[in-house]
Amino acid sequence: MAATDEVYLGYTTDEATTPFFREFLDALAEETLMKSVCTECGREYLPPREYCQDDLSKCELKEFKEREAKLYSYTIVDFAPETLSSKAPYVVGIGEFPSGLRLTAHITNLMSVPEVGMDMKLAFDEVDERLVTYKWLV
Amino acid sequence: MMARKVGVVAAGHAKFGKRLDATMRELSAEAYKPIYDAGITQDMIDATVLSYAASQFTGQGAGSALIADYLGLHDKPHLRVESACTTGTASLRAAWGMVSAGLYDTMLVLGVEQMNRVSSAKATEYMSQAGDMRWEYPYGISFPAFYALMASRYMAEYDLPHEVLSKISVKSHHYGAQNPYAHLPRTVTVEEAHNSVPITRPLNLYDCSLISDGAAAVIIAAEEKAKELTDEPMWIKGIGAGASSMMIQDRDSLTSIPGAKTAAKAAYEMAGVGPEDIDMAQVHDCFTIAELIAYEDLGFAEPGEGRELIENKEVYHDGAIPVNCDGGLKSKGHPLGATGVSMVYEIYSQMRGEAKEPSRQIDDVQIGLAHNVGQSGQFVNIFILERGW
Ligand SMILES: [Zn+2]
Numbered sequence: 001m002a003a004t005d006e007v008y009l010g011y012t013t014d015e016a017t018t019p020f021f022r023e024f025l026d027a028l029a030e031e032t033l034m035k036s037v038c039t040e041c042g043r044e045y046l047p048p049r050e051y052c053q054d055d056l057s058k059c060e061l062k063e064f065k066e067r068e069a070k071l072y073s074y075t076i077v078d079f080a081p082e083t084l085s086s087k088a089p090y091v092v093g094i095g096e097f098p099s100g101l102r103l104t105a106h107i108t109n110l111m112s113v114p115e116v117g118m119d120m121k122l123a124f125d126e127v128d129e130r131l132v133t134y135k136w137l138v
Numbered sequence: 139m140m141a142r143k144v145g146v147v148a149a150g151h152a153k154f155g156k157r158l159d160a161t162m163r164e165l166s167a168e169a170y171k172p173i174y175d176a177g178i179t180q181d182m183i184d185a186t187v188l189s190y191a192a193s194q195f196t197g198q199g200a201g202s203a204l205i206a207d208y209l210g211l212h213d214k215p216h217l218r219v220e221s222a223c224t225t226g227t228a229s230l231r232a233a234w235g236m237v238s239a240g241l242y243d244t245m246l247v248l249g250v251e252q253m254n255r256v257s258s259a260k261a262t263e264y265m266s267q268a269g270d271m272r273w274e275y276p277y278g279i280s281f282p283a284f285y286a287l288m289a290s291r292y293m294a295e296y297d298l299p300h301e302v303l304s305k306i307s308v309k310s311h312h313y314g315a316q317n318p319y320a321h322l323p324r325t326v327t328v329e330e331a332h333n334s335v336p337i338t339r340p341l342n343l344y345d346c347s348l349i350s351d352g353a354a355a356v357i358i359a360a361e362e363k364a365k366e367l368t369d370e371p372m373w374i375k376g377i378g379a380g381a382s383s384m385m386i387q388d389r390d391s392l393t394s395i396p397g398a399k400t401a402a403k404a405a406y407e408m409a410g411v412g413p414e415d416i417d418m419a420q421v422h423d424c425f426t427i428a429e430l431i432a433y434e435d436l437g438f439a440e441p442g443e444g445r446e447l448i449e450n451k452e453v454y455h456d457g458a459i460p461v462n463c464d465g466g467l468k469s470k471g472h473p474l475g476a477t478g479v480s481m482v483y484e485i486y487s488q489m490r491g492e493a494k495e496p497s498r499q500i501d502d503v504q505i506g507l508a509h510n511v512g513q514s515g516q517f518v519n520i521f522i523l524e525r526g527w
Binding site for chain 1 (some may be wrong): 266287289290337
């Protein structure tokens with residue numbers, strides 16, 4: 001279930017994998033979402049980053065357990081970039097957790113136009129046998 | 139040494155559109171030609187900043203060398219500056235620095251983009267690569283999607299109906315229809331704009347700027363040289379620049395662009411003026427929501443009250459603060475690297491009374507403002523320009 005260099009999260013990008021990012025992806029493959037926490041100042045990041053923005057110290061990955069969030073903003077993408085043309089229309093939502101951390105992902109089970117402020121739950125989705133991604137459900 | 143005063147002394151503009159008759163080379167020549175005809179020949183230009191935002195569109199490496207050579211600027215130092223949709227004004231900012239510092243007296247700033255050699259889906263793909271490639275791009279967040287995320291938040295926070303955004307589109311097309319350089323010079327009604335096909339809901343086709351080809355150019359010169367070259371210089375009175383977080387989810391607010399507010403404050407301070415002193419503005423309306431947010435970020439309206447300016451037609455050419463009376467990016471077009479230079483071109487033309495169609499000429503422009511936003515606000519440049527005659 002380890003992620004490969006070619007395929008991340010949802011789809012293909014050209015950005016290279018690093019050991020830190022691979023650890024994130026491997027956890028995701030086990031349906032565990034990781035945030036990062038600065039080893040110096042304790043600042044938390046979601047999605048995670050390897051270096052803290054404030055003091056450039058290293059961060060470490062820690063399990064992120066919140067699942068309930070509210071929709072902060074959304075868009076329904078009808079006209080997609082070329083690589084995602086076959087998947088349109090799809091919905092992108094920014095969810096805000098009670099802790100204030102936010103996450104950007106697809107909302108996958110909508111039956112109507114989303115509403116800012118509505119409740120969402122974070123879930124996981126197996127894209128293929130090598131790749132699991134996170135998504136929003138309403 | 140004090141920074142030298144710098145002015146715009148000449149400007150040129152290529153026809154924006156789906157220019158399959160031209161490439162970056164010909165578009166560049168088309169923009170420089172009126173400047174040459176006005177008497178500013180290659181030997182009078184000390185150095186250039188030549189700009190295009192995305193080399194993926196052409197595949198040409200070292201494009202500034204190609205363009206400099208094509209324009210006959212032999213042995214003139216040149217430079218490319220890139221900052222997405224603000225590439226044109228970033229180039230002007232860089233050139234201003236060199237002229238004001240005394241490195242050069244006269245510089246050409248030329249912005250160009252050729253986007254229609256690839257499909258719209260491919261162009262959308264290239265532009266979405268300006269999002270975070272690890273955390274945003276894989277979710278298919280196209281360039282219009284970033285602004286749709288702002289629009290849905292703005293509409294929810296301020297209870298804004300989509301029809302207000304459509305009215306901004308109607309204004310843009312009203313003026314674009316009168317601009318000979320515009321890509322889509324035709325009018326549109328509120329109903330047509332409101333009911334057009336969805337692109338990235340809540341934004342639809344008439345909320346989105348165009349994928350265009352085009353070029354624009356200006357010549358800037360230090361004060362003494364400027365006065366030699368023209369009786370009608372337009373002084374660069376204030377420059378402000380700002381930046382916002384890379385990931386749109388990390389911003390405190392999606393109802394304004396933080397970097398634009400920083401840039402506006404800096405530009406107003408440097409120029410010693412306030413929003414009430416601005417006679418006309420060219421704002422970055424890559425999407426209708428962007429224009430609405432610009433009214434507020436620039437201080438023309440309080441937060442949440444920008445809608446009053448469009449609903450009361452205060453942003454028309456005879457209103458309190460005319461905005462984008464050239465059609466804006468929506469109707470004139472948005473060839474990325476050319477856009478910011480085109481904004482400055484429009485202010486210069488309006489000051490000189492050369493807007494051609496009297497129904498879009500703004501009366502007595504003394505001070506103009508150009509507001510140029512890159513990507514979804516990661517780059518912002520604002521110029522305040524003053525009539526020097
Ligand atoms: Zn830290």
